Amino acid sequence: MSAPGRFGAFGGRYVPEALVAALEELEGAWTDAVADPKFVAELDQLQRDYTGRPSPLTEVRRFAEHAGGARVFLKREDLNHTGSHKINNVLGQALLTVRMGKRRVIAETGAGQHGVATATAAALMGLDCTVYMGEVDTRRQALNVARMRLLGAEVVPVATGSATLKDAINEAMRDWVTNVEGTHYLLGTVTGPHPFPSMVRDFHSVIGREAREQVLERVGRLPDAVCACVGGGSNAIGIFSAFLDDPAVRLHGYEAGGEGIAPGRHASRFSGGVPGVLHGAATYVLQDEDGQTMETHSVSAGLDYPSVGPEHAFLHDSGRVTYEPVTDDEAMDAFALLCRTEGIIPAIESAHALAGTLRLGQAMARDANEEPPVLLVNLSGRGDKDVDTAARWFGLVDGQDLVEAEQLKADEPVAEAEGSGW
Amino acid sequence: MSPLEEVFSRCRDEGRAALVAYLPAGYPDLATSVAAVRVLAEAGADIVEVGVPYTDPLMDGPVVERAATAALKNGFRLSQLFDVVRAVAEAGAVPVVMAYWNPVLRYGPDRFAADLAAAGGAGLITPDLIPDEAGAWRAAADEHGLAPIFLVAPSSTDERLRTTVEACRGFVYVAATMGVTGVRSSVGASARTLVERTRSLTDLPLCVGLGLSTGDQAAEVAAFADGAIVGSALVRAVGEDPTLGRLRELTQELAEGVRR
Numbered sequence: 001m002s003a004p005g006r007f008g009a010f011g012g013r014y015v016p017e018a019l020v021a022a023l024e025e026l027e028g029a030w031t032d033a034v035a036d037p038k039f040v041a042e043l044d045q046l047q048r049d050y051t052g053r054p055s056p057l058t059e060v061r062r063f064a065e066h067a068g069g070a071r072v073f074l075k076r077e078d079l080n081h082t083g084s085h086k087i088n089n090v091l092g093q094a095l096l097t098v099r100m101g102k103r104r105v106i107a108e109t110g111a112g113q114h115g116v117a118t119a120t121a122a123a124l125m126g127l128d129c130t131v132y133m134g135e136v137d138t139r140r141q142a143l144n145v146a147r148m149r150l151l152g153a154e155v156v157p158v159a160t161g162s163a164t165l166k167d168a169i170n171e172a173m174r175d176w177v178t179n180v181e182g183t184h185y186l187l188g189t190v191t192g193p194h195p196f197p198s199m200v201r202d203f204h205s206v207i208g209r210e211a212r213e214q215v216l217e218r219v220g221r222l223p224d225a226v227c228a229c230v231g232g233g234s235n236a237i238g239i240f241s242a243f244l245d246d247p248a249v250r251l252h253g254y255e256a257g258g259e260g261i262a263p264g265r266h267a268s269r270f271s272g273g274v275p276g277v278l279h280g281a282a283t284y285v286l287q288d289e290d291g292q293t294m295e296t297h298s299v300s301a302g303l304d305y306p307s308v309g310p311e312h313a314f315l316h317d318s319g320r321v322t323y324e325p326v327t328d329d330e331a332m333d334a335f336a337l338l339c340r341t342e343g344i345i346p347a348i349e350s351a352h353a354l355a356g357t358l359r360l361g362q363a364m365a366r367d368a369n370e371e372p373p374v375l376l377v378n379l380s381g382r383g384d385k386d387v388d389t390a391a392r393w394f395g396l397v398d399g400q401d402l403v404e405a406e407q408l409k410a411d412e413p414v415a416e417a418e419g420s421g422w
Numbered sequence: 423m424s425p426l427e428e429v430f431s432r433c434r435d436e437g438r439a440a441l442v443a444y445l446p447a448g449y450p451d452l453a454t455s456v457a458a459v460r461v462l463a464e465a466g467a468d469i470v471e472v473g474v475p476y477t478d479p480l481m482d483g484p485v486v487e488r489a490a491t492a493a494l495k496n497g498f499r500l501s502q503l504f505d506v507v508r509a510v511a512e513a514g515a516v517p518v519v520m521a522y523w524n525p526v527l528r529y530g531p532d533r534f535a536a537d538l539a540a541a542g543g544a545g546l547i548t549p550d551l552i553p554d555e556a557g558a559w560r561a562a563a564d565e566h567g568l569a570p571i572f573l574v575a576p577s578s579t580d581e582r583l584r585t586t587v588e589a590c591r592g593f594v595y596v597a598a599t600m601g602v603t604g605v606r607s608s609v610g611a612s613a614r615t616l617v618e619r620t621r622s623l624t625d626l627p628l629c630v631g632l633g634l635s636t637g638d639q640a641a642e643v644a645a646f647a648d649g650a651i652v653g654s655a656l657v658r659a660v661g662e663d664p665t666l667g668r669l670r671e672l673t674q675e676l677a678e679g680v681r682r
């Protein structure tokens with residue numbers, strides 16, 4: 001790192017002056033907090049008693065039969081309270097919010113997992129909560145919109161621009177710059193202006209620390225490779241961070257390849273993007289030749305984002321991590337495979353990591369009497385939120401049935417609709 | 423004397439503040455935006471701030487955001503910015519550009535500075551580039567005789583006010599309130615306080631923006647600042663009346679305001 005908040009040429013603080021004071025305050029509060037045994041103990045306790053950490057490590061033998069004979073271990077972030085890794089960062093920042101004396105949090109969300117985690121922490125700590133969500137995403141993740149509202153959060157659909165995650169971030173930034181005095185922007189991934197990329201990474205590093213120990217205990221050595229999906233990059237950096245200094249451990253990040261390489265039809269920043277600035281950070285950005293942000297596409301809302309955390313840009317350029325796209329089709333096939341072979345329904349985001357793992361396992365050539373390679377995968381979230389998308393994708397319900405079911409639900413009084421037993 | 427120094431010195435001689443008028447290039451289309459900046463200059467704007475439409479304008483409220491989206495949808499290309507800048511200069515006002523950093527970065531800061539200077543531009547306002555991150559831009563601006571114009575905000579510490587005004591040339595953009603661009607019903611006390619704090623640190627002209635829309639508000643700001651910056655209200659006037667009659671009236675009202 002060349003300067004504070006920099007990862008080589010990436011990172012920094014590309015923000016309106018009005019936000020600088022708040023970023024400096026946040027950096028100070030974070031630095032103080034992590035040196036304060038009381039804060040550390042409080043966060044540890046929440047992670048244990050509320051989130052349910054440590055999350056288990058599960059070897060998936062039937063799934064691994066499709067991975068070229070490798071042994072595959074899943075780090076089960078899907079089993080955390082609220083259903084994904086997002087809660088790790090949220091609890092840390094929510095405690096900081098209270099510590100800074102602020103009473104309101106705002107957040108952006110794509111898949112809804114970060115919004116749900118933020119709404120959850122806000123309820124737990126008695127904070128007001130507003131979540132910005134692209135209008136397109138509110139439709140494809142309607143269940144999570146309902147969850148956030150049940151938890152007492154206000155969900156604001158954002159119709160500007162492409163009406164997805166990047167526009168939700170713009171809107172959250174606009175709210176923050178207006179209300180910064182009493183409001184903390186609880187950013188949900190490892191991008192944005194310093195200190196967010198470093199701070200969010202550190203709150204997620206618990207994933208890697210636990211997984212490293214669990215793999216050592218289970219197989220007696222480090223894994224050969226660690227795989228994760230990369231949206232903004234928080235679950236990936238969380239698990240990678242424990243292995244960066246182990247050169248023998250290959251690190252693989254999988255981005256949304258969407259429908260393929262056509263511009264606007266994917267979110268593979270390291271295939272189609274170039275260095276630029278978006279949302280406060282210098283990093284790789286999918287942009288046209290005028291520097292306008294390009295539209296992106298992915299079947300998974302959580303990976304549908306035109307830029308990526310600056311530390312990933314650095315790890316890409318240094319060659320320490322290999323980033324590859326995984327298409328919608330590949331991700332959905334891996335999604336189905338994990339469901340059928342292991343009885344685990346993954347988030348579609350996490351299914352990108354699973355698809356990459358299958359590809360990697362098959363490519364790791366070895367002779368038969370060698371020990372099988374060990375692949376560690378971050379299963380960043382569970383797929384309950386994606387059941388509707390998956391059911392449509394696989395044609396498990398037909399369009400007409402869905403329309404009729406929605407109509408019935410809308411017409412029926414709640415008591416009857418919910419009266420089927422449990 | 424640089425063109426910006428000249429404007430502020432003339433305004434000082436006339437005992438008034440400068441009117442700084444913002445419109446995005448290419449809104450609603452290139453031809454109308456060229457005509458619109460001419461109207462601004464003819465109707466009394468001293469400085470015209472030409473905005474670069476950008477997909478992710480996080481310092482802008484809905485009026486400017488929608489205008490940017492419309493301009494991009496109608497095919498705005500960055501190279502057309504310089505046509506609009508040239509039109510401002512030809513019409514007799516001083517052009518400055520307001521741009522988010524990524525379009526400039528992608529164009530190449532040095533190439534951007536060269537092309538802006540060649541088109542007659544006097545400076546660049548950067549809403550999401552603070553001096554701390556602006557090393558490359560400040561060097562390029564220096565090289566081509568352009569003024570880097572940064573913002574100060576009510577939340578800026580004294581230390582940051584000092585380093586920011588030291589990095590500014592031409593004038594300082596004083597953000598009147600915490601928030602994004604838009605139309606507000608009152609100027610508020612924070613603008614005056616911030617002007618006073620900034621005044622104690624620099625002799626550069628101080629222009630106040632964010633929220634102004636009427637002649638009365640322009641007059642109110644003119645009483646304590648060197649310039650009044652108006653944006654969203656003008657953008658709305660173009661949107662409501664593409665024949666630009668409404669734009670001309672509003673600009674005249676604002677020009678009268680800074681002369682009160």
Ligand SMILES: Cc1ncc(COP(=O)(O)O)c(C=O)c1O
Nearest residue numbers: 113231232233234235302380381
């Ligand atoms: C389950 C899950 N995994 C991954 C992501 C992508 O985010 P990140 O790359 O920051 O881990 C999301 C984002 O919504 C998510 O919900």
